[in-house]
Amino acid sequence: QQQVKQSPQSLIVQKGGISIINCAYENTAFDYFPWYQQFPGKGPALLIAIRPDVSEKKEGRFTISFNKSAKQFSLHIMDSQPGDSATYFCAARDTGANNLFFGTGTRLTVIP
Amino acid sequence: GAVVSQHPSWVICKSGTSVKIECRSLDFQATTMFWYRQFPKQSLMLMATSNEGSKATYEQGVEKDKFLINHASLTLSTLTVTSAHPEDSSFYICSARDISLFYEQYFGPGTRLTVT
DSSP states (O other): OOSEEEEOSEEEEETTSOEEEEEEEOOTTEEEEEEEEEOTTSOOEEEEEEOTTOSEEEETTEEEEEETTTTEEEEEESSOOGGGOEEEEEEEEETTSSSOEEOOOEEEEEEO | OOOEEEEOSEEEEOTTOOEEEEEEESSSOEEEEEEEEEOTTSOEEEEEEEETTSOOEEOTTOOTTTEEEEEEETTEEEEEEOSOOGGGOEEEEEEEEETTSSSOEEEOOOEEEEEO
16 A cells, blocks of 8 residues: 555656646654655655645745645745756655655656 | 765675675764665665664565664664575665654665676
């Protein structure tokens, strides 16, 4: 059973555009929601994370929007650049568990 | 962010031999380390969780005797793939949680294992 559902599977965005990746979860015990960026042949890098006590967190061009009632959260990449082309994973963890539950990943391609 | 290193970054071994992969947290202490496996174009699959000084907890379906995990210190964990077979070929990634930052979890650069 997939604890965190991620969509879309792949995304192509024009340079300068906005990339939006969505995730949904069911476990209401989740209280930490990070996003990771992974380039081919590399490990995932923590990009940005949010806790459910806030509805939005912004770091540079990256923004997480969080909707607790809908149990959804999303990553927005503003002014997308070719260097943003990578696979993005959302994840979630509850304080009682010790590990992260990952989404299936979104392969983002930003075309010049 | 905190840095996690892995060594080696890639390794080729013959079927039947054992391979050890090291994972180190370079600038923080990690009470908990995780080992993941990732197949091409797929998500990360948790193999096991280890706490410093304790036996690792393996996920269902992961063979404990094949994937030996040791977490001897707050900065070092090792994964040994014993009697490797071609189906063990994969990308192995370790991860560590910073005890000073309760939630954040950092990943190593991964190790590409090819068993011939």
